[in-house]
Amino acid sequence: MSTENIVKHLRVLWRTDRIIADIKLRHLLAGMGLRAFAALIAAFGLLMLELSAYFALVQIWSAIAAAAILGVVNFALAAVLLLAANRPPSGRDIELANEIHDASIEALQREACALQAQVAGAVHHPLSTVVPVLIPLIAIIVKNLRSAAKGSAAGDATASRGVHS
Numbered sequence: 001m002s003t004e005n006i007v008k009h010l011r012v013l014w015r016t017d018r019i020i021a022d023i024k025l026r027h028l029l030a031g032m033g034l035r036a037f038a039a040l041i042a043a044f045g046l047l048m049l050e051l052s053a054y055f056a057l058v059q060i061w062s063a064i065a066a067a068a069i070l071g072v073v074n075f076a077l078a079a080v081l082l083l084a085a086n087r088p089p090s091g092r093d094i095e096l097a098n099e100i101h102d103a104s105i106e107a108l109q110r111e112a113c114a115l116q117a118q119v120a121g122a123v124h125h126p127l128s129t130v131v132p133v134l135i136p137l138i139a140i141i142v143k144n145l146r147s148a149a150k151g152s153a154a155g156d157a158t159a160s161r162g163v164h165s
Contacts, residue, residue, distance in 0.1 A: 012107075016097055016104060020098065023091075024094070053070055053073075
């Protein structure tokens with residue numbers, strides 16, 4: 001558990017969110033462009049079919065019945081087209097991005113739990129966080145005191161030799 005891991009997981013999470021949004025946006029833009037072009041062509045084709053069907057139906061039925069029948073057929077065609085346009089995007093890339101996103105969320109949650117446990121442990125046992133810092137510090141102080149004691153002992157020995165000589 002470290003802040004580096006948390007930052008790493010946040011970066012992965014941000015990148016996968018960006019990839020997912022990019023995939024969905026590309027799918028949306030491609031779909032909308034194709035739908036608009038198809039709608040334009042279909043409008044002209046439908047207009048011609050409507051006109052020919054109307055002229056054919058007027059000879060069999062009245063003008064009102066012909067227009068009503070064509071209206072019902074148009075609504076049925078529109079419903080079929082809307083159902084086809086609203087299907088979800090399929091592809092392995094969006095599934096992979098979602099898997100990475102979920103794994104990143106899980107790892108981030110584990111790191112957050114570990115950090116919470118560490119902070120809670122530090123609050124409950126403040127000496128446990130200070131002891132790892134104090135032990136090397138005490139060792140350095142003892143070492144310095146020993147070297148100072150040896151230096152003063154050597155200086156005393158030299159001074160006593162000078163007095164006895």
